Amino acid sequence: MFENLFLSEKAHTIFTSDNFWFGANNLVGNWSWMDNTPFDFSDWGKGEPKNISNCGAVRIQDGKWITDDCFNAKPFICKTYMPPILSTTTTTTTKTTTIKPTPSAQPCSDPWKYYDKTKSCYKILNNLNWQDANNACFKDGGGHLASIHSLDENIFITNLIPFNPNYHQCSNPNLAWFGLYTVDNEASWNWIDNTPFNFSDWAPGRPGDSGFHNCGLLHGTNCGASYGKWGDGMCDAIVGYSVCKKPAFS
Template identity: 40%
Template sequence: MMPGGNWTWTDGTPLDFTDWDKGEPKNIKGNNCADQIINSGFWRSDDCYKTKPYICKVDKTFFDSPPQTTKYPIFANCPFPFIYFQPTHSCYGDGNFTGPLSWTLGEEHCQAFGAHLTSIHSPEEIAFLTCR
């Protein structure tokens, strides 16, 4: 997630859901990225250069070969280590996880898999990601 007057997702999807912690986002110089607080699940603004764990998200159709007649099957086999989440029709994973990375390097790593850092659009998506 990136600010620019308004916060936006790196994958270009609209910011149609937020789960900021109380007092967030803080408009402090250098806090231009966001992360999730593990204990509470709420979001906070943070320094983009801090290394953090991350999750990549890619539309399931990226892995379809050949194209299927049903665009989004109820069950989909996402390649390891990606896991399918039916409500978003997406696969979530960390690629070949290298350990915590900065926001920029995490996004670059996700893009190598045709993905982006995860954008979150519902409480159900947060619950799915939190239980991983």
């Protein structure tokens, strides 16, 4: 409760809008935090959450939470954690020296894999739903589930995924989440990293129009489409793989 009031008070002195974005969302069918911490507190306004919009905002006037379309532009508040300070001391003086982290000589630290055409790093996760996978990507260096902007990038990513060629079913163990999602019943698709949607590689008949297959999947073998083609699925499904992406070290 204190943190909620603190944010509202700060927002009142900074923003001129009526409300602002924070990290609550309903993209996978239940309200949760983007950083994957437990959703153990809420302060919804009267009649909320409406559950017709998938993102949460805070009313500056009273600090109550409301829901709104995720694509409406609003000011927002970010939260980060203070990293531990590494220090060394000598035996002859009380002077403390702060050691600043230095980037790796390689563009990507292990187990991330570098792709020169996008200047990005990629990593494969196992057995997660879409939002948990995206949260795990974000916790590891500020990444997201991967956006894909060319056929070459699609092929590179598909080849990273250890799909089992001997698995003879088109089911969750041989599918992979990436950063594609929709919030308008599949009328339009977007990337979770907010980059332009300028490339697609859908399998025949996809995306469907079920209204509840709101997250993008990469097909492994035996899914009635070429290896690496895109499908759509229920965001809360746990699938075999997920693909993270983040910028390489500059």
